[in-house]
Amino acid sequence: MEPTPETTVAVCAAHEGAAATGTCARCGDNVCPACLDPDAALPDHCESCRGRVGGALLPWEQRGGRWAHRWMATLGPLIARPRRTLEGARARSWRAGLSFAATCGAVQGTLTMILVGCGLGCLSLIGDSSDIERAGRGRWSVEGMVLFTVFCPILTAAWQVATVSLRALCVHLPVALSGRGAGFGVSVAGCGYTSFVYLGALVLSLSSAVPILGSLLYLGGWLGLEIWAASLQTTMVRTQHGLTGGRAILAGWMPFLALTALSLLCCVGVFAYLFTRDYGAAG
Numbered sequence: 001m002e003p004t005p006e007t008t009v010a011v012c013a014a015h016e017g018a019a020a021t022g023t024c025a026r027c028g029d030n031v032c033p034a035c036l037d038p039d040a041a042l043p044d045h046c047e048s049c050r051g052r053v054g055g056a057l058l059p060w061e062q063r064g065g066r067w068a069h070r071w072m073a074t075l076g077p078l079i080a081r082p083r084r085t086l087e088g089a090r091a092r093s094w095r096a097g098l099s100f101a102a103t104c105g106a107v108q109g110t111l112t113m114i115l116v117g118c119g120l121g122c123l124s125l126i127g128d129s130s131d132i133e134r135a136g137r138g139r140w141s142v143e144g145m146v147l148f149t150v151f152c153p154i155l156t157a158a159w160q161v162a163t164v165s166l167r168a169l170c171v172h173l174p175v176a177l178s179g180r181g182a183g184f185g186v187s188v189a190g191c192g193y194t195s196f197v198y199l200g201a202l203v204l205s206l207s208s209a210v211p212i213l214g215s216l217l218y219l220g221g222w223l224g225l226e227i228w229a230a231s232l233q234t235t236m237v238r239t240q241h242g243l244t245g246g247r248a249i250l251a252g253w254m255p256f257l258a259l260t261a262l263s264l265l266c267c268v269g270v271f272a273y274l275f276t277r278d279y280g281a282a283g
Contacts (some may be wrong), residue, residue, distance in 0.1 A: 014046065024049055027242040028180050049242065058089045058193065061096045071103055078196050082232055086193070087239045094185035097192025098161055104196055105160030109153035111202055160195060167191045167255040171233055174243075174251040181241030190236035197229045230256045 010020035012032035020030030025044040035046045059073035077085040091097060165188065173186035204221040207214060235250025237243050243251060 011037070026182060026240075031230060056095075057092065058085075060100050060193075061093055063276070071100070074100065074193075075104075075196055078193065082194075083235050086190075086232065086235050091186055091189035091236070091240055094188035094192070097189030098164060099192075101160045101164045101192040101195040104156040105157035106153045108160075108199055108202055109156030112156065112205070113152040119275055145269070160198070163198075164188065164191045164195050165193075167229075167233070170254040170258050171237065171251050174247060174254055175237065175241050178243060178247050180245055181237075186240050187237075190240050191233065194232040194236060195230055197225050197232070200225050226256050226259070 010030050012018040012020045012035065012037055013029040018032040018034065019081055022031055022036075023029065024031050024035070024046040026049040029046060031046050035045075036043060037050070059070045062070065101112065104137055110193065126174075168184070168188040168191040171191060172184050175181040176184075176236050200221065204218050204225075207217040207221060210217055230253045232252075233255070237251040238248040241251070
């Protein structure tokens, strides 16, 4: 006799013959009480996922201690061994991920403020206001450069939060379409922690001042940062959402692909505008 919906019982994916009482919060497989450990750091994960993700909290999400110590304790392992750190910890709070990204942006903006402030101070001592305006390549007044320098930490932190949110949207779209994985907050938290790679933008800004090769170094450096970020986002999707293979790669690289597509569209639009303006006027 064919089983009816009323008589069909879900079976545990790990223990043959055991009735499932729920699903794993990470991989979505059916689980029975033997799969779960109420005393573990991840009580709603199956045994396999607990081993893959790990139950450790990142220092940034731990309570106690000064924020600067927790930030450095999180940043150091992410720089030294990023994949191992992402695989051995869980991104629990999207607020923590965004605040970590904002802190990275504020630190980057503060360092930029110090460098630009020192440069403006030296120019004011040895030159006049015209020298400062020439340093701004004619697009910035003295007052505008001073205001930008003062508010640089706040602006950079806000920009970091905005870009992390957009990247999380791009990453989570393939995750949502797959019908598996955790919620959007996990994508936000993961992208927040992987945003540390953009601290290298300060070094790239300095490299752009190199004569002749400065522009090539800057563009090549940004391409390297984007590739690194995409690789870490793939690791985050695989460990935090449970996606594997092409789905994890697509989700991790989606921000890079979207940014590349947008850049190409902008280039096509500018070319079309210039072509229409020049040849349309000539016609």
